[in-house]
Amino acid sequence: MKIARITLRHVRIPFRHAFSTSRWTLTHKDAILVEAATDDGLTGWGECVALAYPDYCYESTAINALVLREYADMSYAEIAEAQGVGIQTVKSRLNRARRAVQTLLQDT
Numbered sequence: 029m030k031i032a033r034i035t036l037r038h039v040r041i042p043f044r045h046a047f048s049t050s051r052w053t054l055t056h057k058d059a060i061l062v063e064a065a066t067d068d069g070l071t072g073w074g075e076c077v078a079l080a081y082p083d084y085c086y087e088s089t090a091i092n093a094l095v096l097r098e099y100a101d102m103s104y105a106e107i108a109e110a111q112g113v114g115i116q117t118v119k120s121r122l123n124r125a126r127r128a129v130q131t132l133l134q135d136t
Contacts, residue, residue: 032067036060036096038112060092060111093118094125 039059047054060076076092093111096102102110107118 029066029068029070031064033063033065034100035063035065036110037063038110040112058111091125091128093121094129097122 037060039061040056041059042056043054062074062076063071064074065071093107096107096110097104104115104118108115111118111121113121
Protein backbone atom coordinates (compact mmCIF):
# COMPACT_ATOMS: atom_id res chain seq x y z
CA MET A 29 0.00 0.00 0.00
CA LYS A 30 1.32 3.43 -0.99
CA ILE A 31 -0.01 6.95 -0.72
CA ALA A 32 -1.31 7.79 -4.18
CA ARG A 33 -2.71 11.27 -3.56
CA ILE A 34 -2.65 14.04 -0.95
CA THR A 35 -5.23 16.82 -1.15
CA LEU A 36 -5.07 19.98 0.97
CA ARG A 37 -8.18 22.04 1.64
CA HIS A 38 -8.08 25.50 3.17
CA VAL A 39 -10.96 26.19 5.56
CA ARG A 40 -11.74 29.60 7.05
CA ILE A 41 -14.07 29.57 10.05
CA PRO A 42 -15.45 32.97 11.13
CA PHE A 43 -15.65 33.69 14.88
CA ARG A 44 -18.96 34.80 16.33
CA HIS A 45 -17.04 37.53 18.17
CA ALA A 46 -13.59 38.94 17.47
CA PHE A 47 -10.74 37.66 19.63
CA SER A 48 -8.24 40.35 20.64
CA THR A 49 -4.79 40.24 22.17
CA SER A 50 -2.32 43.05 22.73
CA ARG A 51 -0.85 42.30 19.28
CA TRP A 52 -3.84 41.71 17.00
CA THR A 53 -7.55 41.05 16.61
CA LEU A 54 -8.69 37.82 15.00
CA THR A 55 -12.06 37.52 13.28
CA HIS A 56 -11.62 34.00 11.89
CA LYS A 57 -9.58 30.81 12.19
CA ASP A 58 -7.77 29.23 9.27
CA ALA A 59 -7.18 25.50 9.08
CA ILE A 60 -5.87 23.13 6.47
CA LEU A 61 -7.61 19.77 6.07
CA VAL A 62 -5.38 17.01 4.71
CA GLU A 63 -6.82 14.06 2.79
CA ALA A 64 -4.47 11.18 2.00
CA ALA A 65 -5.59 8.41 -0.35
CA THR A 66 -3.78 5.12 -0.97
CA ASP A 67 -3.50 3.09 -4.13
CA ASP A 68 -5.75 0.51 -2.37
CA GLY A 69 -8.59 3.04 -2.14
CA LEU A 70 -8.25 3.83 1.59
CA THR A 71 -8.64 7.44 2.66
CA GLY A 72 -7.44 9.19 5.81
CA TRP A 73 -8.02 12.73 7.04
CA GLY A 74 -5.99 15.03 9.26
CA GLU A 75 -5.87 18.69 10.09
CA CYS A 76 -3.41 21.47 10.60
CA VAL A 77 -5.04 24.08 12.80
CA ALA A 78 -2.28 26.63 12.60
CA LEU A 79 -2.21 30.33 13.26
CA ALA A 80 -1.63 32.62 10.30
CA TYR A 81 1.74 33.96 11.46
CA PRO A 82 4.81 32.27 12.98
CA ASP A 83 5.46 34.98 15.56
CA TYR A 84 2.99 33.52 18.08
CA CYS A 85 3.87 29.83 17.86
CA TYR A 86 5.86 27.62 15.49
CA GLU A 87 2.80 25.98 13.94
CA SER A 88 1.47 28.50 11.44
CA THR A 89 0.10 28.62 7.92
CA ALA A 90 3.27 30.48 6.93
CA ILE A 91 5.42 27.59 8.17
CA ASN A 92 3.04 25.17 6.45
CA ALA A 93 3.59 27.03 3.16
CA LEU A 94 7.34 26.66 3.68
CA VAL A 95 7.00 22.92 4.26
CA LEU A 96 4.85 22.55 1.15
CA ARG A 97 7.37 24.50 -0.92
CA GLU A 98 10.59 22.98 0.38
CA TYR A 99 9.59 19.39 1.20
CA ALA A 100 6.51 18.65 -0.92
CA ASP A 101 8.01 20.48 -3.93
CA MET A 102 4.78 22.39 -4.57
CA SER A 103 4.77 25.50 -6.77
CA TYR A 104 3.56 28.91 -5.57
CA ALA A 105 0.34 28.36 -7.55
CA GLU A 106 -0.25 24.93 -5.99
CA ILE A 107 0.28 26.28 -2.47
CA ALA A 108 -2.00 29.25 -3.20
CA GLU A 109 -4.74 26.91 -4.37
CA ALA A 110 -4.29 24.56 -1.40
CA GLN A 111 -4.40 27.41 1.12
CA GLY A 112 -7.12 29.38 -0.67
CA VAL A 113 -5.01 32.53 -1.05
CA GLY A 114 -3.25 34.46 -3.81
CA ILE A 115 0.29 33.83 -5.00
CA GLN A 116 1.50 37.11 -3.46
CA THR A 117 0.17 35.97 -0.08
CA VAL A 118 2.06 32.69 -0.48
CA LYS A 119 5.28 34.59 -1.24
CA SER A 120 4.71 36.81 1.79
CA ARG A 121 4.08 33.78 4.04
CA LEU A 122 7.20 32.06 2.72
CA ASN A 123 9.29 35.14 3.43
CA ARG A 124 7.86 35.43 6.95
CA ALA A 125 8.37 31.71 7.60
CA ARG A 126 11.98 31.74 6.40
CA ARG A 127 12.72 34.69 8.71
CA ALA A 128 11.04 32.90 11.62
CA VAL A 129 13.08 29.74 11.01
CA GLN A 130 16.29 31.81 10.81
CA THR A 131 15.41 33.47 14.12
CA LEU A 132 14.72 30.11 15.74
CA LEU A 133 18.05 28.75 14.52
CA GLN A 134 19.91 31.79 15.86
CA ASP A 135 18.31 31.34 19.27
CA THR A 136 19.54 27.76 19.66
